Amino acid sequence: MNQKFEEILRQIEGCEKAYQLAKQAHIGQKRLSGEDFINHPLAVAQMLVDWKLDVGSIAAGLLHDTVEEGNVSLAKIKKEFGADIADLVNGVTKIGEIKLRAKKDEAFVENLRKMIVVMAHDLRVVLIKLADRYHNLQTLHVLPLEKQERISRETLEIYAPLAERLGIGEIKGQLEDLAFPYLYSQEYQWVKKYSAPFYKKADQQLAQVKRKLLKKLAKERIKAEIHTRAKHLYSLYQKLLRPEIDRDINKIHDLVALRVIVKTVEECYSALGVIHKFFKPVPSIGIRDFISQPKPNGYQSIHTNVF
Incomplete structure (x- = not known):
């Protein structure tokens, strides 16, 4: 991630601290693509800035993988950043646990979409997850074929329709186009x-x-x-x-x-x-x-x- 965006984050009150914690939590970690892990939460945060989300959402975007991948406790996030940001991070983590294991009928898939919205409590959680999914799709080629297919199918059947319901049709189209070649x-x-x-x-x-x-x-x-x-x-x-x-x-x-x-x-x-x-x-x-x-x-x- 370029230094210019890191500088922008430092200028957003409340995000500098989140950036530093994310950087520390992911120090030495690499993604399967070979890039530094910190590039992923930075990319997610950049999308949230582009979507003009609030500071809490951007901070949560920076921190969204620190619990699952960085051994940071939710209690620490709550203490350092408050309950609102901790709830956003927890919501993104819980949504990430929902997997589409096999192709199901439309009623089952629709129930999964509804479950995500209910679990989120806050639509900002869904937006952070959409940004997370968008960036992950860009490096999908490094994953095993089985994961490529599952993630792509989840994207087409769950996350792209959610983006449409939230009124962000352009993101829906981009998600679909990124998943398209892996399934068909x-x-x-x-x-x-x-x-x-x-x-x-x-x-x-x-x-x-x-x-x-x-x-x-x-x-x-x-x-x-x-x-x-x-x-x-x-x-x-x-x-x-x-x-x-x-x-x-x-x-x-x-x-x-x-x-x-x-x-x-x-x-x-x-x-x-x-x-x-x-x-x-x-x-x-x-x-x-x-x-x-x-x-x-x-x-x-x-x-x-x-x-």
Whole structure:
């Protein structure tokens, strides 16, 4: 982990002490990848900083492996950092004990998801665990094949859906894409090769549309941020398997997308009007209004497909 991030941690009040304890607890320890163990809690903490979580969560991210891997007692963490951080560390440790031993039916898997949320008591525990899982997936190749498959299946069936329920769909997609090649290697290679030229062409077109749309919105005095996104490979693969798609990528209308971010609900509907004024809606798809009908996790937006 780079020195710049270590310096950032030192500047976050309450994290310097946690960093020093984690560093001491993991001194001399190596991960199976060969890197220093401390790099893992640092990577987890960096994700939590990027997600703008509170100081307690970041400190718990630094300390999350000290009990199980570093011989630090929960009592010591509670004494040094307080009950809140100790509870977060304990929650992450307990969730880590839940293993998906074999492929089960959906009802069983759903019960595991619910069990994780109940055991967590605090959704910050789940977020720390998601960051932990994300970084561990990046070095999954060094583990035995049996563990690779189990961890990947847990990711696809438990942790990725949890990320979606928490409203962090981008993390869901990243988790799925990291697990995908370990469970479905041939399918992963096929969809990656098949989609590459389509993504390249679509990305070029998207950059042009983004520039044009920013000008149109500015002309209507709508201040907006526009972000681009490409459909994640595992999500694309699942969609290609649908009978109505029949593995034809040309039938997929959301391979790439623009996210137009505005400050108010009124501006959101106004932006939709601008988009439909200058781009033709795809008639067979229509508009999905998640403002008037939010998703269960609170997600609100308007989806439209244009060409």
